[in-house]
Amino acid sequence: MPDATPNPSEENPETNESPASETGPEPSSGGAAKPRRFRWKIGLGIFLLGALIYLVLRQSTDGDRTQQIFYAYIVFPSTALLLGVWWVFFSGLLWKTKARCLIALALLPALFRNDGFQGDFVPEIRFRWSGSIEDDSAEFYDANPTGARANDGTLSHLSLAPIVQPGDWPEFRGALRDGILRDVTLRTDWDANPPELLWKHRIGLGWSSFSIVGEFAFTQEQRLDEELVVCYDASSGEQLWAHADEVRLVSSLGGDGPRATPTFYESRLYALGATGILNCLDPVTGSVIWSRNILEDADVGVRQFGMSGSPLVYDDVVVVNAGGAKNIANSQLNRDKGVIAYDRLTGDIVWAHGSRPAGYAAPRLETIGGVRQVLIYGSDAIAGHDAATGEELWWYPWKNHSDNNCAQPILLDDETLFVSSGYGLGSVLLSIEPTGDGRNSKPTGWKTTKRFKLKFNGGVLKDGYIYGLNEGILTCLDVATGKHTWKKGRYKFGQILLVGDVILVLSEDGEVALVETNPKKFREITRIKAIEGKTWNHPVIHNGRLYVRNSEEAACFDLR
DSSP, X not given: OOOOSOOTTSOOTTTSXXXXXXXXXXXXXXXXXXXXXXXXXXXXXXXXXXXXHHHHHHHTTTTOHHHHHHHHHHHHHHHHHHHHHIXXXXXXXXXXXXXXXXXXXXXXXXXXEEEEEOTTOOEEEEETTSOXXXXXXXXXXXXXXXXXXXXXXXXXXXXXXXXXXXXXXXXXXXXXXXXXXXXXXXXXXXXXXXXXXXXXXEOOBOOOOOEEETTEEEEEEEETTEEEEEEEETTTOOEEEEEEESOOXXXXXXXXXXXXXXXXXXXXXXXXXXXXXXXXXXXXXXOEEEEEEHHHHHTOOOOTTOOOOOXXXXXXXXXXXXXXXXXXXXXXXXXXXXXEEXXXXXXXXXXXXXXXXXXXXXXXXXXXXXXXEEEEEOSSEEEEEETTTOOEEEEEEOOOTTOOOOSOOEEOSSSEEEEEETTTTEEEEXXXXXXXXXXXXXXXXXXESSSOXXXXXXXXXXXXXXXXXXXXXXXXXXXXXXXXXXXXXXXXXXXXXXXXXXXXXXXTTSEEEEEEOOTTOOOEEEEEEOOOSOOOSOOEEETTEEEEEOSSEEEEEEOO
16 A cells, blocks of 8 residues: 655645745754744735825825825835835745745836826826827828918818907817806707717827817827927818927826917917917917017926916917926026016017916916906915016915916905815915005915815806816815815816806716706716826817817817
């Protein structure tokens, strides 16, 4: 009868290794070798400690998704480092086993790449062999070469400069820069009668929106090494012309390409690129009328995420926020010229004032307390500048931990301003009560750091309530109390419009939804998938058509 007693010298038939090969022998007190133990409890303890620390920090954020991700970037790598030390020096495994795992981990960067970040800074990981966004767009670029060209006359209705008519969308977030369409009603039976797709095609990188006047649709995009101002036929999506500058903003966190939206004003098109190039163009041909670099004029450097404030045009000036001395190390270069007004016809500097660092919000013209002024939302404060001279009238400190103020302020009445920011900050009501020289501001009503954080998503005002994507969740805020009436609808970091009694939401995932403006409860009416890819761009509704785009696609839907 065969001996059934196992022989320690025989190989394990399943692992082809001896029983002690995983941990290796270690000498006993009697001199005989015995298997070393896998010290897994130490590793488990490190993992659980890291998880506990993260949960405690996460709980302290009060639902602030961005802060949660920031804490994850601190805790997770630290925990991984400690686990690595344990694995190499204290796990009790053989070096052969340790090396195998380390080699496998080292191969991960060769298999995957980071293609950017979502609005909450979660990385977008893809296989390295998958095509990039720009690779996928190359065929469209070949069919639509860059460079300004005149309209050849085949599109006769686009041969003359347009004139702004009621219902046109001549600048960022509409004619009043508030994201509201008045006297417009949307049909909401999309399930039975979905919006008709009129056109869709690839588009260059960037977070610019459309400005649309007549049948001219203007935007900005990045194609390889060229930053473009592009004009499309609003009806067909055909490219009419493209003005190119040989520059490219590279941002691993925010994505490459231009951010601002072109502004149309009295037969001129004004476009600010991400690296500070301000172009005044002929809207029909794309030819350059004049060009300036606002950063050179202000003696400052480009901000981390590029110049994002769409040009503000009124009277005979074009106003931009280049930012003040704190944008650069050598602050003595900038002497009170961060906010610049150019002659809209010649490009000459009319006035320059302000030394506060630039934010990412667009300038806005308002009359507050009877004083006509330009609102400048910088990275550490909001300020009002005299519309005629540029002199700073008042300012209020408002700074978050990332120095990123993006969302447009909302004027509630003649003297009350609503200001909101993400990145751990919140919202405040400001009472702008001018003295004899117009210099004063103070918080009023309420101030909170715990609710309603508009990151780079604009809010809209209706009947005493503000609706906005609060850390990616659609929220209704009672202006009188500063409290939520509801917080539902996870659309992530997209953008919204107010259309009559309906909120149109363009989600970060490229879906379009309609939501009731009901302060008592949240109700989504309908939704469709509009475009593919990460979508931070503002949607536009013009003459019953919906225009959406991101860094991959542009599309037009008939909502009539």
